[in-house]
Amino acid sequence: MSxxxxxxxxxACREAYRLMLLIRRFEERVIQLVNTNxxxxxxHEYIGEEAIAVGVCSMLDRAxxxxxxxxGHGHIIAKGGDVKRMMAELFGxxxxxxxxxxxxxxxxxxxxxxxxxxxIVAAGVPIAAGAAWAAKIRKTNQVAVAFxxxxxxxxxxxxxxxxxxxxxxxxxxxxCENNQYAVTTPSIQSTAGPGISHRAAGYGFPGILVNGMxxxxxxxxxxxxxxxxxSGQGPTLLECKTYRYQGHFTAEHALKLTYRLQEExxxxxxxxxxxxxxxxLEERGILTAAECIDIDNQIKELIEEAVSxxxxxxxxxxxxxxxxxxxxxxxxxxxxxxxxxxx
Amino acid sequence: MERQLRYLQxxxxxxxxxxxxxxxxxVLGEDVRQSLRGITKGCLEEFxxxxxxxxxxxxxxxxxLGTGAAISGLRPVIEFQIGTLLYVAMDQLANQVQKLRYMTxxxxxxxxxxxxxxxxxRPGLAGQHSDHLYSMLIHCGIKVLMPAxxxxxxxxxxxxxxxxxxxxxxxxxxxxxxxGVVPVEEISIPLGRAELRRIGxxxxxxxxxxxxxxxxxxxxxxxxxxxxxxxFDPRSLLxxxxxxxxxxxxxxxxxxxxxxSNRTCGFAAEVxxxxxxxxxxxxxxxxxxxxxxxxxxxxxxxxxxxVLPNAEQLEHAIxxxxxxxxxLQATTHG
Numbered sequence: 001m002s003x004x005x006x007x008x009x010x011x012a013c014r015e016a017y018r019l020m021l022l023i024r025r026f027e028e029r030v031i032q033l034v035n036t037n038x039x040x041x042x043x044h045e046y047i048g049e050e051a052i053a054v055g056v057c058s059m060l061d062r063a064x065x066x067x068x069x070x071x072g073h074g075h076i077i078a079k080g081g082d083v084k085r086m087m088a089e090l091f092g093x094x095x096x097x098x099x100x101x102x103x104x105x106x107x108x109x110x111x112x113x114x115x116x117x118x119x120i121v122a123a124g125v126p127i128a129a130g131a132a133w134a135a136k137i138r139k140t141n142q143v144a145v146a147f148x149x150x151x152x153x154x155x156x157x158x159x160x161x162x163x164x165x166x167x168x169x170x171x172x173x174x175x176c177e178n179n180q181y182a183v184t185t186p187s188i189q190s191t192a193g194p195g196i197s198h199r200a201a202g203y204g205f206p207g208i209l210v211n212g213m214x215x216x217x218x219x220x221x222x223x224x225x226x227x228x229x230x231s232g233q234g235p236t237l238l239e240c241k242t243y244r245y246q247g248h249f250t251a252e253h254a255l256k257l258t259y260r261l262q263e264e265x266x267x268x269x270x271x272x273x274x275x276x277x278x279x280x281l282e283e284r285g286i287l288t289a290a291e292c293i294d295i296d297n298q299i300k301e302l303i304e305e306a307v308s309x310x311x312x313x314x315x316x317x318x319x320x321x322x323x324x325x326x327x328x329x330x331x332x333x334x335x336x337x338x339x340x341x342x343x
Numbered sequence: 344m345e346r347q348l349r350y351l352q353x354x355x356x357x358x359x360x361x362x363x364x365x366x367x368x369x370v371l372g373e374d375v376r377q378s379l380r381g382i383t384k385g386c387l388e389e390f391x392x393x394x395x396x397x398x399x400x401x402x403x404x405x406x407x408l409g410t411g412a413a414i415s416g417l418r419p420v421i422e423f424q425i426g427t428l429l430y431v432a433m434d435q436l437a438n439q440v441q442k443l444r445y446m447t448x449x450x451x452x453x454x455x456x457x458x459x460x461x462x463x464x465r466p467g468l469a470g471q472h473s474d475h476l477y478s479m480l481i482h483c484g485i486k487v488l489m490p491a492x493x494x495x496x497x498x499x500x501x502x503x504x505x506x507x508x509x510x511x512x513x514x515x516x517x518x519x520x521x522x523g524v525v526p527v528e529e530i531s532i533p534l535g536r537a538e539l540r541r542i543g544x545x546x547x548x549x550x551x552x553x554x555x556x557x558x559x560x561x562x563x564x565x566x567x568x569x570x571x572x573x574x575f576d577p578r579s580l581l582x583x584x585x586x587x588x589x590x591x592x593x594x595x596x597x598x599x600x601x602x603x604s605n606r607t608c609g610f611a612a613e614v615x616x617x618x619x620x621x622x623x624x625x626x627x628x629x630x631x632x633x634x635x636x637x638x639x640x641x642x643x644x645x646x647x648x649x650v651l652p653n654a655e656q657l658e659h660a661i662x663x664x665x666x667x668x669x670x671l672q673a674t675t676h677g
Binding site: 098106127137161 | 444535
């Protein structure tokens with residue numbers, strides 16, 4: 001479906017709103033569960049950036065590929081991920097997407113073209129390019145999207161991959177989610193030049209600055225980029241300006257860091273992507289305030305179902321720790337840390 | 344007369360046969376179309392530009408590209424022009440391609456082969472082109488093969504391309520010119536099977552591929568002194584053939600590991616640790632490791648031999664394990 005059809009299709013407009021809200025509520029619930037230690041470790045919440053994941057993925061087909069980041073829950077939900085299996089993965093259960101071996105930063109669903117979130121900044125970018133390269137030589141008409149942040153924009157492997165994608169005209173889209181901070185370091189302090197979108201020019205393809213708080217703007221630009229990729233015109237870089245409302249990771253608030261002023265956070269909250277989209281849809285007579293509440297209630301139910309599912313799911317068997325390392329195993333592989341049966 | 348090929352030609356034959364068998368086999372690497380190394384000579388002409396691509400000098404990116412393409416169904420063969428360039432791509436190797444199957448709960452199948460022709464030290468190349476870094480890869484659980492003969496080069500390269508997991512194949516510079524019998528038909532040697540290159544009764548010498556020829560010379564020489572040396576060529580470093588090593592050490596009771604990588608946490612250390620833990624009951628003398636020093640290989644040909652393992656050290660080590668007597672040692676140290 002093209003963006004024009006989406007804008008003229010009330011169902012699709014509402015679905016974009018529903019997905020954004022689903023991401024928001026999922027993340028809010030995850031924060032609670034991390035704080036009560038039901039979810040081990042920490043997560044990186046996507047709150048504030050929902051318009052990008054939904055704007056990008058709603059322009060993709062099921063067979064198209066995405067490679068996500070450490071802040072990946074939003075991408076996975078937007079690409080069609082099942083919140084039950086996501087939640088079960090966060091709980092470390094056997095019913096999770098990765099059978100409990102990946103957790104928050106690594107959720108993957110190859111059947112949906114989700115080649116995985118990734119714990120190393122920008123490391124998924126060349127992997128997405130590999131999918132694009134395979135699509136090109138096998139003529140499958142797929143497009144691959146590499147998500148990365150303003151932090152990832154300064155990784156060498158991103159530049160290597162943009163160069164290859166430009167030189168080989170790969171059918172891919174580089175989506176930079178510029179939330180303006182690499183953990184606590186402001187992007188403007190660590191990023192040279194006039195802006196990340198300008199870097200595409202050096203590799204010979206379009207780089208476009210996008211309002212990442214406006215799902216309509218994201219969809220429009222992704223639509224054009226997808227058309228370019230599918231018609232053999234090569235890659236596009238979209239720099240989506242956005243803001244994360246939470247800290248870099250769940251427990252950051254406990255550190256009492258001072259790298260952002262409250263006024264700045266409030267200023268961006270006033271541009272909330274959900275409020276913005278709901279207001280536009282209301283103005284166009286597509287969505288009422290009452291419908292928003294209905295959608296919210298349905299989502300909350302869906303998420304509680306996911307939490308119940310995760311809680312009720314089995315923990316993986318101990319032997320599961322030694323499975324899935326290799327397609328083909330051999331005696332002694334994988335090596336274990338202790339030989340219980342040694343003489 | 345049986346057909347003879349050089350090691351390099353055997354590698355090339357394996358690649359060409361696999362590319363004919365399976366249209367998903369594609370080649371990526373630096374200068375592979377011109378084939379600086381010779382393995383991919385003729386690929387461009389026979390298979391066309393879609394199946395063999397010269398990459399920019401971007402090791403991390405092209406390893407990542409191979410990973411994504413393999414998950415998508417291709418079977419990339421990635422040639423590293425220089426072995427130490429693996430260091431440049433370490434995140435993509437150790438932290439990505441090797442972990443993604445496990446971390447996705449078994450969803451991903453990633454059949455990629457990395458071939459490292461001319462690996463190891465050659466005179467006059469100095470420290471940054473000479474490391475033999477297979478130990479680092481097996482430490483990460485990556486399957487690693489290192490054939491020593493043309494027959495094994497063809498059989499193991501074929502097996503690597505057919506394997507559904509990432510495999511790194513080192514083709515050491517020391518053996519690239521060796522000639523030997525290689526059948527015209529396809530051959531595939533299973534991973535994890537070592538080969539005894541010489542049968543003996545007094546000492547087992549585990550000799551990795553670049554040191555095999557020297558080891559066999561030493562063994563022949565020592566025979567004149569009445570010593571019977573068994574030469575164990577691991578071929579497959581991971582998986583490793585523990586069973587064959589056990590049967591060899593059970594017979595000889597003495598073990599020397601003669602290896603071309605660094606000493607600390609190296610391949611030799613792993614083999615020695617295995618033997619110390621699991622073959623202790625057979626051992627009649629302490630295990631001896633002969634390895635590189637933990638130093639960059641120096642440029643001068645007067646210095647490099649101080650750092651690299653050599654035949655003289657092996658002869659000395661064999662003499663040492665043969666004269667070892669626990670009672671004498673106890674007296675000396677007591």
